[in-house]
Amino acid sequence: MIANIKKYKELMYFLVHKELRIRYRNSLFGFFWTLLEPLGLMLIYTLVFGYIIQLDKGVSPYPLYVLAGLIPWTFFNNSVRKGTRALSGNASLIKKVYFPREIFPLTMLISNMVNFIPAFALILVLAVVLGHPMQWSELILLPLVILLQALFTLGVALLVSILNVYYRDVEFIINLVMRAWMYMCPIIYPIHMLTGAEVSSTVKDFAGLYFLNPMAVIISLYHQPFFPDQGPEIKYVIYTVILTVVLFLGAWYLFRRMNRRVGEVI
Amino acid sequence: MEAIVVNNLTKHFRKAYDKTLKGFFISLVKGEKRHQEFTALNNVSFQVKKGESYAIIGKNGAGKSTLFKVLSGIIYPDSGTVNVHGKVAPLIELGAGLSRDLTGAENIRLNCAIFGLDKKTIEEVYPKIVEFSELEEFIHTPVKFYSSGMKARLGFSIAIHIDADIILIDEVLAVGDKDFKKKCYAKMNELRDSGKTIVIVSHSMKPLRDICDRALILDKGKVVEVGEINEMIDKYQSDKKTKKKKKQKGA
C-alpha cells in the first residue's frame, strides 16, 4: 500500500483536489459551508434537544458538548456514506483502466479529513469564546484520537465500498444504519443519562454494552478535554484500538479478495 | 524479445445476476447456484513480439475486449498466465477510461496521473494531447457532452502520449471521422516504426493489412489461428462467406 501511495501520489492529489473542488464549486459560501453545517446543526440540536427535550443535564455549555461530538461524527458519517459509492460511482474508470482500486476509498477519506480539520478547529474556537476550561494534557492527545478515528473510518469505508459493488442495496442499508448509529453515540445526550435515576431499567441493563460501540468511545474521547467526566474508561479505549486494527486488517483482506471481480461486476 | 506472453488463459464470467441482497438470500435459501458460468476466453495462448503490430480479429462477442481487459489488469484470469513486459495503455471500447463528469482537460490530467506521469511531465504532454485531439474548443466541456467520435479522439490522443510501451486499441476508431482515422493510422505506423508494440481490434480490415504484421483469429473465446496478417484476414473473410453460403443452402 505504501509503495502504491508513492507511485500514485499525483493521482491521489488529483482525486482529492477534484473531490474538494466539486464540493465547493457550486455553493455560495464555498469552504465556509463545512463550518456552517455543523454550526447550524448545533443550533438546531441545542434548541430541540437542549431546550425542548432537555437532554442537557450535567453538560454545560450544552452547545459545546453537541459540537464536540457532532463534528467528528459528521466526519465519520460523510466518509462512510461517500465511501459506499467510492467504487460504484467510478465505474466508468474502473471498467476501462487499471490502477489500485483502494485509492478511491483512500482519497475519499483524505478529502473528508481536509474538511474535518478546520471544522475541528471550530470546537476549540467555541470553547475559547465561551471561556470554557480545557484539559491541555488531553487536548494534545487528540491527534492520536483523530488517527484512530481515521483508521476505523477507512476500515468501514473499504468494507462498504467493495460490498456496494456486489450488492447495490448496501447503500440504502448504510443510510439507515448510520442514522441509528448516531443515536447510539453520545452526541445529543451525555453518557450519564444511561445510568441516571430517571432512565428505564431496560436501558440500564444495556448500559454496560454501550461502550462496545467503538464510535461511542471515540466520540467520548473528543469530549474528554472539555468535559473530563464524559471520557471513556481506559479499558474501552484499549478495546477500541484493538478492534480498529482488527477491523482495518479484516476489511483490507476482504477488499483485496473481492477486488478480483470488481472489474467485471461493477 | 516478447512484449506479451499469454499461456492457456481461461476466463469465465458469471452471467448477470440479481445484484441485491434479496437475490443473494433467495438463492441461499433455495440452495441453488446464483450464476451460470460462461466461458469468454477458452485456453488462449499467443505471443506478441516487442515492436510488433498485432491484430485480433473476431466477431462480436468473441472475447476480444475481455482479452484486452485481462491484458491490462482490469479483470483477473481464472487460469493460465499473462506476462506483459512494459507499460500498457489500454483503449478499451468507447469512452476508454474517461470520467463522464470531468471536462476533457481534467480527464487528460486524470489519465496521465493514472498512468503514473508526474506533474512536470503532465504539463509537458498536455498541450500535445490537446493538439492531436483537435478538441481545443471543447476541452473545458464535461465529457458527457462529447460525441462518441470526440471521446475516441480524446482517448486515442491520451493513449499515444503517455509513453506506454504497449498500446491496446479496441474498436475506438470505428466512430472517428475519416480525417481523424487517417491521422490515427499514420500515427500508429509511426509508433510501430519507433519500436512500440501495438495490438489492435478492428472490424475495418484494410487499415489492418497496412499496419499489422500478424493477426490472431478469435472465435467464441478460442484461438482459431495465428499467422501473417493478409493470410489471416483472407481466411477470416472466406470463413465468413462459406458460413453464409451454408446458411443459404440450408434455407
Ligand SMILES: Nc1ncnc2c1ncn2[C@@H]1O[C@H](COP(=O)(O)OP(=O)(O)O)[C@@H](O)[C@H]1O
Ligand atoms: N463483465 C461481464 N460479465 C459477464 N459477461 C461478460 C462481461 N463482459 C463480457 N461478457 C461476455 O463475454 C463475451 C465476450 O465479450 P467481449 O469480450 O466484449 O466480446 P468482443 O469480442 O465483442 O469484444 C460476451 O458474450 C459478453 O456478453
Ligand SMILES: [Mg+2]
Ligand atoms: Mg469488444
